[in-house]
Amino acid sequence: AQSVSQHNHHVILSEAASLELGCNYSYGGTVNLFWYVQYPGQHLQLLLKYFSGDPLVKGIKGFEAEFIKSKFSFNLRKPSVQWSDTAEYFCAGYSGYSSASKIIFGSGTRLSIRP
Amino acid sequence: DVKVTQSSRYLVKRTGEKVFLECVQDMDHENMFWYRQDPGLGLRLIYFSYDVKMKEKGDIPEGYSVSREKKERFSLILESASTNQTSMYLCASSLGVGGSETYNEQFFGPGTRLTVL
Numbered sequence: 001a002q003s004v005s006q007h008n009h010h011v012i013l014s015e016a017a018s019l020e021l022g023c024n025y026s027y028g029g030t031v032n033l034f035w036y037v038q039y040p041g042q043h044l045q046l047l048l049k050y051f052s053g054d055p056l057v058k059g060i061k062g063f064e065a066e067f068i069k070s071k072f073s074f075n076l077r078k079p080s081v082q083w084s085d086t087a088e089y090f091c092a093g094y095s096g097y098s099s100a101s102k103i104i105f106g107s108g109t110r111l112s113i114r115p
Numbered sequence: 116d117v118k119v120t121q122s123s124r125y126l127v128k129r130t131g132e133k134v135f136l137e138c139v140q141d142m143d144h145e146n147m148f149w150y151r152q153d154p155g156l157g158l159r160l161i162y163f164s165y166d167v168k169m170k171e172k173g174d175i176p177e178g179y180s181v182s183r184e185k186k187e188r189f190s191l192i193l194e195s196a197s198t199n200q201t202s203m204y205l206c207a208s209s210l211g212v213g214g215s216e217t218y219n220e221q222f223f224g225p226g227t228r229l230t231v232l
Contacts, residue, residue, distance in 0.1 A: 009155065032219050044205065044223040090157060094219040103209075103221055105150075107157035 002027040004093045006106035013081055014114045021076040021109050023065075023091030032094040033074040034103070035065055039087045047089075050074065061085070083115045118142070119224035121206050127230045134193040136227050138206030145211040147189035148221065149173075149181060152203040164189055196231045203228050 003026045013019060025031065035047040048059025055067040065076045074091060091106040122137035140147065146165050150158040150173075160173030162181040170181050178200060182190045189208075193200055207221040 006157075034220065036223075043225040044207075046220060046222075049220060092221075103219060105158040107155060 002093075002104055004091055004104045004106040006089075006091050006109050008109045009107070010110045010112070012112045012114065015083055016080050019076070019078040019081045019085070019111070021089055021091075021111070023074045023076065023106060024072050025074065025091075025093045025104075026072065027093070031067075033065075033067060034092040034094075035059065035063070035074075035076050036090045036092060036105075037087045038090070044090065047076070081111075081113050083113045085111060086113045087111055119206055119208055119222050121204075121224040121227050123227050124225060125228050125230075127232065128193075128196050129232050130197060132193075132196050132231075134196050134229065134231075136191040136193075136204055136206075136229070138189045138191070138208075138224055139187050140189075140206075140208040140222070141187065142208070142210075142222075143186065144208035144222075145186075146209040147183065148207040148209075149179075149189065149191045150205045150207065151175070152205055152226070158205065161191065196229075198231050201229060201231045 005024045007022050033050045036044045037047045038044045047063050048057050048065055050057045050067045058064045063078050065074055067074050088108050088110050090108045092103045094103045119140045128134050148163040149161045152158050159175050161175055161179050162170055162173050164170045164183040167186050180192045204227045206224040209221045
């Protein structure tokens with residue numbers, strides 16, 4: 001079955017630390033991958049997306065992600081986090097083989113930043 | 116900008132009540148989705164619709180139904196609310212059926228936090 005896995009459920013970092021959140025997907029074919037963020041009390045918004053081309057994707061607020069096809073991974077990175085990055089992060093993916101444009105979400109990673 | 120609105124931010128209902136959650140999008144999107152979000156479980160798809168009057172079950176459709184009479188509006192119905200349906204409900208929309216860039220990107224509403232007592 002198609003799935004998207006996020007193995008880190010809760011990550012705690014100090015300000016200025018580097019961040020990497022893991023995301024793995026389990027399906028083949030054409031893949032579209034996304035990272036969404038949900039700040040406390042706010043709705044989900046798109047951080048970045050990968051459809052094709054350059055596997056290193058840059059998003060908003062200094063985030064980037066790298067699509068590594070051989071590892072079925074799409075990890076999210078930021079070189080230096082800020083307190084305002086405290087949020088829940090969701091990886092999501094769409095496979096060209098899935099029905100009607102349905103996206104599969106991972107279980108989310110809660111990021112807490114110590115000031 | 117795409118705007119997805121949901122009728123209520125907070126809702127409190129009693130067990131056995133019929134509950135309607137409404138979602139409206141203003142960008143002429145073909146696809147609309149209902150998810151529930153629970154801690155540690157991420158987003159789970161309840162139902163989605165790829166056209167007016169068309170619907171498909173998601174991963175957890177039991178206890179829910181949906182209605183899409185107009186393209187811009189997608190309603191989630193809890194026929195007889197139960198306490199295990201206490202959750203955050205998120206509506207989303209996307210441009211169209213997949214394959215092309217941007218077609219699959221989903222835009223989310225602010226969510227409705229439903230409490231069933």
